Amino acid sequence: MSHHKVVVIGTGPAGYTAALYASRANLAPLVFEGVQPGGQLTITTEVENFPGFRQGIAGPALMEEMREQVLRFGTIVKAETVLKADLQSRPFRLSTDQGEYTADAVIIATGASAKWLGIGKDEQLSRSGGGVSACATCDGFFFRGKEIAVVGGGDTAVEEATFLTKFATKVHLIHRRDRLRASKTMQDRALKNEKIHPVWNKTVLDVLTTTVETPMGEKVEKIRALKLKDTVDGSESELPVEGLFVAIGHQPNTDLFAGQLPMDETGYLQVEKGSSRTAIEGVFACGDVQDHVYRQAITAAGSGCMAAIDAERWLAEKGLAE
Numbered sequence: 622m623s624h625h626k627v628v629v630i631g632t633g634p635a636g637y638t639a640a641l642y643a644s645r646a647n648l649a650p651l652v653f654e655g656v657q658p659g660g661q662l663t664i665t666t667e668v669e670n671f672p673g674f675r676q677g678i679a680g681p682a683l684m685e686e687m688r689e690q691v692l693r694f695g696t697i698v699k700a701e702t703v704l705k706a707d708l709q710s711r712p713f714r715l716s717t718d719q720g721e722y723t724a725d726a727v728i729i730a731t732g733a734s735a736k737w738l739g740i741g742k743d744e745q746l747s748r749s750g751g752g753v754s755a756c757a758t759c760d761g762f763f764f765r766g767k768e769i770a771v772v773g774g775g776d777t778a779v780e781e782a783t784f785l786t787k788f789a790t791k792v793h794l795i796h797r798r799d800r801l802r803a804s805k806t807m808q809d810r811a812l813k814n815e816k817i818h819p820v821w822n823k824t825v826l827d828v829l830t831t832t833v834e835t836p837m838g839e840k841v842e843k844i845r846a847l848k849l850k851d852t853v854d855g856s857e858s859e860l861p862v863e864g865l866f867v868a869i870g871h872q873p874n875t876d877l878f879a880g881q882l883p884m885d886e887t888g889y890l891q892v893e894k895g896s897s898r899t900a901i902e903g904v905f906a907c908g909d910v911q912d913h914v915y916r917q918a919i920t921a922a923g924s925g926c927m928a929a930i931d932a933e934r935w936l937a938e939k940g941l942a943e
Contacts, residue, residue, distance in 0.1 A: 625651040626941065627932055628715060628724035630703050631874075633660025634918045635908025636730030637687035638925030639932075643728075644694035646933045648942070651697045651724075653717060658700065659684030660732050661909075662918060667750070669762065671918050683918075708881045708901050725941045726903045726932040729890065730925060731874040733909040733916070735867065738772065742828040743867055751830065752844035753865045757781035758917065760866075761788050769864035770795055770847060772825055778868035779803040779811045785866065786816040793860060795820040797852050823849045826857065828865060873910050882906075889913050897928035903939075905931050 627643045627650040629636050636652060643650040662668065662680035669677035678686075692698060701717035712723040735755035737744045746753040754760040757771075761784060769789045771782040774796035780803075782794045794801075794811070799821045801808050811817050827848040832840050847860045873888045883891045883900050890906040892898055897905040907928035908921035936942040 622721045622723055623651075624712065624723045625649065625697075626724070626936060627651070627726045627728060627929075628653070628713075628722060629728045629730055630706070630715075630877075631655050631660070631730035631732055631908070631910070632658055632684070632688070632698075633662060633730060633732050633908060633921060634684075634687065635732070635910075635921040635925035635928070636660070636728070637684070637691055638922040639728045639730060639907055639929040640691040640696040640698075640925075641687075641694065642926050642929030643932065644691060644696045646929070648933060648936070649695055649697070650728075650929075651699065651722070652691070653699055653701050653703050653715075655702050655731065657732075659688070661735070667763070668759070668918065670759065703877060706877050706881070708878070708904055713903070725939075726905070726936055728897075728925075728928045728932055729878070729899075729904065729906040729910055730908045730921075730928070731877070731910045732921075733871040733873040733889075733913075736870045736872055737867055738825050738869070740825065740827060742830075743825075743865065746828060746830070746842065746844060746865075747867075749841065751842045752863060753828065753867065755867050755871075756916070757784045757866055757868075761785050764788050764864040766790060767863040768861070769793070769866065770820075770860060770862045771866045771868055772796075773868035773870075774798060774801045774803065775868075775870070776803045776807055777870065779807045781866055781868045782817050783807075783811050783814060786814055789816065789864070792817050793820050793862065794818065795823050795825065795847075795849070795860075797824050798822065820849070820860070822852045824852060825865075826850045829859065871909070871913070871916065873913070875910060885913075887913065897924060897931045898935075903932075903935060 705716040707714040770793040905928040907924035
């Protein structure tokens with residue numbers, strides 16, 4: 622069984638930043654990449670709002686840069702997935718699909734996954750840059766001057782639809798019922814916006830595409846319309862749009878810690894205000910696994926920095942840093 626001062630579970634901006642700070646503090650962290658090395662940014666074609674890249678950078682390229690940076694400072698990165706975490710024992714015990722490990726401190730950076738519509742095409746097009754996204758703040762700029770759709774009826778959907786009116790000519794807000802679930806204030810603001818067009822009692826059956834040629838001569842699939850089904854009479858129709866934002870929520874990747882760490886009603890890990898500390902001493906959480914408000918690469922990276930510093934100070938207090 623291999624022992625480490627600090628183990629980081631998960632990568633992405635939070636996990637890699639935590640590893641960067643921990644490695645520069647001579648803690649020789651071990652990082653487990655998990656089932657999606659690099660996190661959600663690996664399915665993002667272009668990142669234009671991460672500081673330091675004035676021309677933007679592809680999501681996978683940004684994650685590769687971060688990975689190489691932590692390796693430079695001595696971080697050990699393993700392509701393993703943690704299957705079991707015993708946070709009641711000291712040191713903590715972790716079981717992966719390839720081995721057993723112990724750690725004095727654990728930093729959780731397992732992230733959250735966007736909920737998709739379950740039709741396959743939406744998730745596929747989000748990865749290929751075909752006009753589907755689950756983050757308006759990240760990708761809204763790319764839909765300037767276009768007619769688009771948002772699926773959902775809660776606060777997130779209404780907030781994203783309102784935000785997207787800054788760029789789109791028209792935003793169709795598709796909901797399976799005849800009324801929204803969002804707060805009344807947000808509803809009133811959205812429904813008074815002349816760019817937002819509610820589409821009631823509809824679900825998305827399919828994403829219809831067309832093949833276009835890029836300036837580089839590459840042929841790619843782009844969204845051209847949505848196939849909708851009426852939830853009242855079952856009739857089907859098409860809605861021409863050039864973009865689709867799925868805003869039906871995110872699922873934090875916290876199943877591994879069920880029954881061990883406090884979570885909110887939607888499964889996000891709870892941390893002490895102003896820190897990354899969880900209810901268990903020596904266990905810290907950063908990134909989207911504990912953030913259901915911002916969910917941005919830059920905020921995830923910032924919380925990864927906090928987690929590493931919190932872990933370093935805790936180890937020092939316990940005499941475990943050397």
